[in-house]
Amino acid sequence: MxxxxxxxxxxxxxxxxxxxxxxxxxxxxxxxxxxxxxxxxxxxxxxxxxxxxxxxxxxxxxxxxxxxxxxGTSNSASVCILETHSNAVSNKIRGLARMVQVGSNMTLVDLTINGLSPGRYWATVRETGDISQGAASTGGIWEALKSKVLGSQEPKEPRGVFGTVDVDEKGKGNVFLDRPVAVWEMIGRSMVVSKNKDGPFRKDDPDTIVGVIARSAGVWDNDKMVCSCSGKNVWEERKEQVGKGMV
The missing domain is CATH 3.30.70.100 (Alpha-Beta Plaits)
Known part of the structure; x- marks a missing residue:
């Protein structure tokens, strides 16, 4: 529950x-x-x-x-902006994952996709946060090795396998998942959304998106209306994000 x-x-x-x-x-x-x-x-x-x-x-x-x-509360929320590393497309931002921890070992994931080809995609958290070569440099699925239980005929699903999201004919998809993980465990790792769960991945695949999981503000932690970096207010930034496909 x-x-x-x-x-x-x-x-x-x-x-x-x-x-x-x-x-x-x-x-x-x-x-x-x-x-x-x-x-x-x-x-x-x-x-x-x-x-x-x-x-x-x-x-x-x-x-x-x-x-x-x-x-959520302080230190219990994170966000991941998902981008393609393909040079064949101009609008590289294709997804957003919002995560909030609601228990000692339970995190809710709100994953939204905008701009991928229709089909079913896997969302996985990877071992590293190295996205220099897109999804190709992120390593294996987080805790894939730990999930192999000795004496078991069927290996336990790694905690890094978050689930699937279906993208419709308009390129849009949304799924609300819950996973037995804590937010602090994922900070600095990467998330990959791709039709191929395990890899290997191609850097130039426009339908494979990746991003680094970063800490996000708790409910009472972010009252700034103007970004100190860009000087834009939240609504100016919102307009810019929407223009890039962020939702």
Whole structure:
């Protein structure tokens, strides 16, 4: 059973009717337990078990945009931006994985794909975070060797095998997975999404995407509205990300 967790989203709101509209849309989602919208700070705090991607879609259905500002508690959330290393395509960002730890050994993974060829893909965490040659330099599946149990006819599935995601004819796919791992174990490793689970991978394959898993802000850890690196506010960055295929 998935334990409830918290997420916060930046949402443009102008009045109490906005708050009611957003709250009404969110409470229609399965797994939503609490919605607390702060009109002054333009933030919506949500508690429950619904996927962050489903929450964003529900808010966007009201005609407003939403940006995930944090999830879980401090040191319990991570994110992975997934890109192709093929030179044959201009828009290299093709996916995003949001991860939040909800127990001592349980992490939820919200994986969204945008721009891959139709089909079924494997999402795996790899031994290293070396993506200099794309997925080809990431090493084997994390804990693949440890998963082989002596005396067992069928090897145990490595914890690095997260599962599959189906991509439709429009190049879009989304899956909400739970895995018996802790966030801190994955920081600095890489995630690969590919039709080939085990490899070897080709650097120039546009349908193999890879990224390094990085620590993400907890619910109360990120209140910055302007990036110190680019000088852009969160909505300017959001527009730029959407233009690159980020969702």
């Amino acid at each position: 998935i334990e409830p967790f918290q997420t916060t989203f930046a949402v443009p709101m102008t009045c109490e009717d906005c708050v009611k509209d957003i709250s009404s849309s969110l409470y229609k989602l399965q797994g939503i337990q609490k919605v607390d919208a702060n009109l002054k700070d333009q933030l919506v705090l949500i508690e429950g078990t619904a996927a962050p991607s489903a929450i964003v879609s529900a808010i966007q259905a009201t005609g407003r945009d939403a940006i995930l500002r944090g999830s």
